[in-house]
Amino acid sequence: MMITPLTKQEIQQFRAGTRGTAQRIHFNNAGASMPPDVVVETVVNYLTEEAMSGGYETEAKYHAQLENTYTLIARLINADKNEVALVENASTAWILAFNGIDFKKGDAVITSEMEYVTNLIGFLNAKKTHGIEIKVIPNDEYGNFQPAVLEKAITPRTKLIAITHIPSTAGAVLPVVEIGKIARKHGILYLVDACQSVGQMLVDVKEIGCDMLAVTGRKYLRAPRGTGFLFVRKEVQDQLKLTFMDGHTVQWVSGKDFKVRDDARRFELYEKNRALTLGLGKAVEYALDIGLDRIWLRVLHLAALMRRQLGNIDGITVHDMGDRKCGIVTFSIEGIDSAMIKSKLAEKQINVSVGKAVSTLLYMNKNHLKSVVRASVHYYNTEEEIMTMCDALVAIMNANIESRAEIQEPR
Numbered sequence: 001m002m003i004t005p006l007t008k009q010e011i012q013q014f015r016a017g018t019r020g021t022a023q024r025i026h027f028n029n030a031g032a033s034m035p036p037d038v039v040v041e042t043v044v045n046y047l048t049e050e051a052m053s054g055g056y057e058t059e060a061k062y063h064a065q066l067e068n069t070y071t072l073i074a075r076l077i078n079a080d081k082n083e084v085a086l087v088e089n090a091s092t093a094w095i096l097a098f099n100g101i102d103f104k105k106g107d108a109v110i111t112s113e114m115e116y117v118t119n120l121i122g123f124l125n126a127k128k129t130h131g132i133e134i135k136v137i138p139n140d141e142y143g144n145f146q147p148a149v150l151e152k153a154i155t156p157r158t159k160l161i162a163i164t165h166i167p168s169t170a171g172a173v174l175p176v177v178e179i180g181k182i183a184r185k186h187g188i189l190y191l192v193d194a195c196q197s198v199g200q201m202l203v204d205v206k207e208i209g210c211d212m213l214a215v216t217g218r219k220y221l222r223a224p225r226g227t228g229f230l231f232v233r234k235e236v237q238d239q240l241k242l243t244f245m246d247g248h249t250v251q252w253v254s255g256k257d258f259k260v261r262d263d264a265r266r267f268e269l270y271e272k273n274r275a276l277t278l279g280l281g282k283a284v285e286y287a288l289d290i291g292l293d294r295i296w297l298r299v300l301h302l303a304a305l306m307r308r309q310l311g312n313i314d315g316i317t318v319h320d321m322g323d324r325k326c327g328i329v330t331f332s333i334e335g336i337d338s339a340m341i342k343s344k345l346a347e348k349q350i351n352v353s354v355g356k357a358v359s360t361l362l363y364m365n366k367n368h369l370k371s372v373v374r375a376s377v378h379y380y381n382t383e384e385e386i387m388t389m390c391d392a393l394v395a396i397m398n399a400n401i402e403s404r405a406e407i408q409e410p411r
């Protein structure tokens with residue numbers, strides 16, 4: 001099916017409704033996107049109403065809208081609303097899922113070299129505490145993950161396949177659908193870290209065939225900071241141990257026993273920030289209204305343009321590898337520290353981030369990368385902004401050459 005590209009007018013409209021875009025060029029969408037004004041207003045208005053009417057009273061008034069956040073998330077990822085739990089970030093979501101698994105000594109987890117640091121620590125901790133084995137499937141020489149290699153690594157002791165869909169500090173997309181087919185075929189639990197992919201592209205839990213999916217709000221979903229969610233497939237919910245419980249997580253409790261509730265909200269606690277819940281819902285609705293396929297098309301176009309433009313500049317190396325790429329562009333400049341590039345760009349009102357080795361440790365170490373500049377585009381960015389960043393980088397490089405020459409030839 002043909003995807004209709006976003007028009008210039010639509011992009012102008014999105015930018016007009018995102019006040020930050022008038023102030024800065026924001027290429028730190030993989031850190032946190034600029035939220036649409038309507039999302040910010042939703043949160044601020046709700047907080048104001050809480051202050052004026054009372055927290056519980058405001059919650060009662062907005063009950064239907066708060067519930068609707070679950071419905072919207074379910075629609076976003078093609079799940080049932082009873083399979084969604086709201087949490088504060090992707091790490092919490094991932095940890096709740098992973099720590100819920102009943103690992104026994106000798107069980108194995110298969111993963112990739114692109115795993116996020118939270119997940120890597122989780123594996124290492126489970127190795128220490130439960131004696132699990134960690135099998136890391138390396139990318140091939142072109143930076144592609146090979147599902148066939150993963151399938152060969154499966155044994156009767158394989159308890160979990162855990163994959164990061166889009167890594168934090170590399171421009172790649174992992175083949176989560178192909179991996180899901182293997183997980184299903186062998187009946188192995190499948191946990192996907194979709195922190196960087198949800199909001200950037202279509203993510204369909206049924207198509208992926210995952211049991212658990214961890215997501216954050218502030219990145220490509222353009223939701224407020226401190227929001228996120230966990231998807232747990234209905235059939236898997238009873239298999240996971242609960243890390244914490246309160247009155248909200250149970251159907252009933254007597255003096256002698258309790259029964260856990262029948263949906264994914266068993267992974268939540270009662271108290272949460274209702275204003276942010278509403279803001280998250282608004283951001284999801286905003287993305288759905290545009291269409292995730294259209295967002296993805298635009299992101300791919302901008303990222304490809306950025307890679308091409310950066311690649312044309314002598315002295316800049318783009319590090320992204322693999323056949324499938326995303327909106328995250330990583331690069332470095334010979335002789336200039338990534339942190340320095342970030343701060344020099346910031347002086348020109350251009351936001352990028354520094355991708356440190358720790359966040360995607362195995363991949364970065366393997367490729368001898370200590371840090372990279374991470375410039376991540378979203379659909380509301382423009383071609384002109386990319387040109388402005390490239391011009392700024394050339395100016396930074398020229399200034400660096402001049403200052404070096406001065407050091408060598410002091411007058």
Ligand SMILES: Cc1ncc(COP(=O)(O)O)c(C=O)c1O
Nearest residue numbers: 089090091116166167168195216
């Ligand atoms: C791939 C990936 N997974 C997980 C996380 C953790 O997300 P959060 O900070 O919301 O816990 C990040 C954060 O950058 C990430 O890039």
